[in-house]
Amino acid sequence: MKYTNNKLYVIRWLENYSFIKMPEVFVYAGITDYWKDFAMKKMIIVLMTLSVTIFAGCATGENTVKIDPVMNINVPDNQKRVISVSRFEDRSIGTKDYAPWQQGIPDMIMESLGAIPYYKVISREYIVKKVLKEQEFQLLGATDQKGVVELGRLLNAQYIVVGSFSVFRETLQINAKxxxxxxxxxxxxxxxxxxxxxxxxxxxxxxxxxxxxMNLAMNDAAKKTLLERHDTKVVEASLANYRGEEKLEKIQILENKAKVGKKADVALEVKKIKEEAKEDFKKALDYDSEYEKAKKNLSRMALAVPMTL
Incomplete structure (x- = not known):
């Protein structure tokens, strides 16, 4: 093969960015219109591939709930449903005692779904980080259809669980869709x-x-295992823990607003809320000394580690 003025332009570099093999073609003194068009098509394919990869990556790693699975099946990542759970509405009449479950029940449902291999469940930690980054504070408490759909889009979720609960005497009802x-x-x-x-x-x-x-199969053994799964069986312990978690979330919002200049110095307020949250976690452990989630929350506060599911 002859070289013209030592100017050999090889378009093989595109092979490094896509899965389609380039032909054995060398173009002298520039790329012809035909190959410019070919190269452009190649780059479009590359960009589309990267877009899919980025989208799929939004619910991987530390962004998802990590729970031991109740079923021993291998579901490819690209076939898993990306799902989130929004804050639930408390419809209990005449009492606010169960208000911490507005986030507590969704948190528990997240973990239950996270134990089923068909899902990638977006963690509450990621939800808070994403909402704070976008300054969409109102979405953290969204329970209406418009708000939760907006939250789902922000998270790149495919599905979102919304719902409510009510407590009357010794009866609990949970509604979800x-x-x-x-x-x-x-x-x-x-x-x-x-x-x-x-x-x-x-x-x-x-x-x-x-x-x-959603037409996803679960065998009886998996159902039995999941139904028996729990962090605590003590109502008061669960409520105390989630009361503390709500306060830690409030701290994140306050500190974020202070950073962007939407609120004055919050150091004293944050310090007070932290102490209250510590007391909540200690109460949770008083009710149930084996409550691992409350233990972790208390130790993370001592180490100043961010909250995770």
């Missing part, structure tokens, strides 16, 4: 009712019903 972020369609809707002290069973049952409603 799964919405498609793309279409707004309700994919699954369910309601579970049972004894208050069996709260952990109800939220596990919600996760099972969601899974079956």
């Amino acid at each position: 799964v919405m498609s972020i793309e279409s707004g369609e309700i994919m699954v809707q369910t309601s579970k009712q049972g004894k208050l002290d069996g709260f952990y069973t109800l939220q596990n049952d919600i996760a099972i019903t969601i899974t079956e409603g």
